[in-house]
Amino acid sequence: MNSNKKGLNTICTHVGELEDKQYRGAVSPLYMSSSYAYEDVDVKRYPRYFNTPNQEGLCKKVAALEHAEAALIFGSGMAAVSTALMAFLKAGEHVVLQQTLYGGTYNLVHEEFSKYGIEYTFTKGWAAKDFEAEIKDNTKVIYIETPSNPLLTITDLEAVAALAQNNGLVSMIDNTFASPVNQNPIDFGIDIVIHSATKYMGGHSDICAGAVASNTQNIDRIFQLAKNFGGSLSDYTVWLLERSIKTMGIRVRAQNENALAMAQFLEKNDDIVKVYYPGLPHHQDHDIAKRQMKGFGGMVSFELKPGIDSSKFQKALQLIKPSMSLAGVESTLLSPAKTSHALMSAEVRESQGIADGLIRFSVGIEEVDDLKADILQAIKKVKLHPLS
Template sequence: MDTKKIGLNTICTHIGEVKDEQFKGAVSPIYMSSSYEYEDVAVKRYPRYYNTPNQAALGEKIALLEHTEAAMIFGSGMAAISHALMAFLKAGDHIVLQQTLYGGTYNFAVTQFEKYGISYSFTTGWQPEDFANELKENTKVIYIETPSNPLLTITDIEAIAKLAKSKGIVSMIDNTFASPVNQNPVDFGIDIVLHSATKYMGGHSDICAGAVAASKEHIEKIWQASICFGGSLSDQTVWLLERSLKTMGLRVKEQNKNAMVLASMLEKHDAVERVYYPGLASHPDHELAKKQMKGFGGMLSFELLETIDATAFLKALKLIKPSMSLAGVESTMLLPTKTSHSLMSAADRKAQGIKDNLIRFSVGIEEHEDILADINQAITTVTNNQVLA
């Protein structure tokens, strides 16, 4: 099979599966062993070495989805992020990070880097010049996230990749919000692509995993660090992730459609102050999003009027779940100030524009009419505002 010519759903369904040579089953068998023979074998396998049959096969699938040479699977998104960063940073090095970041990544930077003698700078914005202004002679990594969590800012991937390459700097991107369905950063020159595979790759709110996709050379360097840090995950979870990836293309495209409809409707609502979604023409980076994304994703955020109690609104929902995490087949909402970005100080959240009334909305695959009806009834419950048409 020529993998360069097959489609997304075919990759999701067939690439990176473990063949059941004994019983000819239609799905991959699970190899749960933590102990493998080491004499007279082509590969000396061990779970912490990320090379069990299920781990290795799933890496092939994710690499092909992200247009890279290789990929590794980790126990969580933060495991993937931290292992990749620590593989390319040492005492005396400097890293430039995007201002708008997932709270866990931000917390890792501000609580851990100094312990290892690593200096860091956050940009004042997310334009290419904001990154260029923070570069130093010892800068080794530029780290971006686009669309960002939770404000859906859009960073120019190609411009950042060119900037990094011109200075001999490694570029990394958190591609979780987009997923490989909507965005392939390597096509724009990025070196290393990171995912919380818990999200769109898993897609069913029942596993925790992370992924890194890059060239063989970069993956080898990450592997050398990772076998020391021990961030591997069980093969049962690897198997579940492979199962989930089979439907990722179908799920994400339906979530894209729903998010576009709902963002457009929320933008017109009297109870909503502002909507953040790159698919809207009103988004300041809409044209850039069109250039580098194939779809605008299933994530959006919106601010209720300050007179509306956001917590009461979430409690009034009946279909949409007020729940942690994101990207499941079910629609969920949360307040970033109490969850994903709670580890940040109030001042730092304010600097990023994350307000107390900001709601992050992970759109599911339900009929959009049903999702909309639930939003309407929740607003009606807590206010007398006009509902959506």
């Protein structure tokens, strides 16, 4: 049976698992060796070549989850992003990138691409027409992120994929915020899917990893560069990530449900002036999200009413943790201007709509009533003691 035809939780649990032939254990054995035989073997294995037993098994799981032919696992999300982009770009070529991007990706392009003679343009919006307007004769790649970090804009996958195909371009997406549970871009014609596997794939705030999924030809091209860049992952972390993905479907669906409830709660609160969540009917891209997403995700962003200090609000929280990353089973939040998008200038952040008071909220699997109560008590505390 084709693994892509299996149900999500079955893929999460079983595809790519390694058989314990010696002891017949129920989970994949862990092969920690960094040195393997090379004589009289079918595969010459080497960790930097992404082909140790645990690496191969996990790559099969990620590929199946994204309805792809093949995948690679990296040491971080940025290792996956940088290697995928550089594999398809060289000096004199051009890439069109979505305006609303993760700050780390923006910084990679802004700081490094000119050193390699690679031209780039950031779109003025995130509709297909915005990408079309920036295509040049030397354009090779269109790069998108949807839902975007941190404003949760939604880009039309089918429209961008068609645009890329009609112009002979490679389309890439950062699918981290959606996860394979909520969105499978390859089904809409996107060529290459990238993840910070640190986030929903890991899901417990204890793993750093990245992933790329595509057809075999594209993955082989990325591999040829990846083996030189050396962004592979230790087998212990590979094993932990394979274990964590087993519960991804259950975790993400619970986070979807909680995030929608929290977004609805926040937009009714007079102390919140704006809520960003594609599951809300008045979200500017709600109809597109309904068409291409199976769930609206576990991320919500919001802005507090002027006069309620964002930093003091975060310090007043008792359950929700102010923390740098996202997508763990525990709820966390942060200020993008101070963390994920701090490498951007204030002017660039402002042009993207990232206010200094914006809060990005990663909703976990706790009871929703407890999360609501924590936010209410924190707001109340700051309003009662604004100068403390």
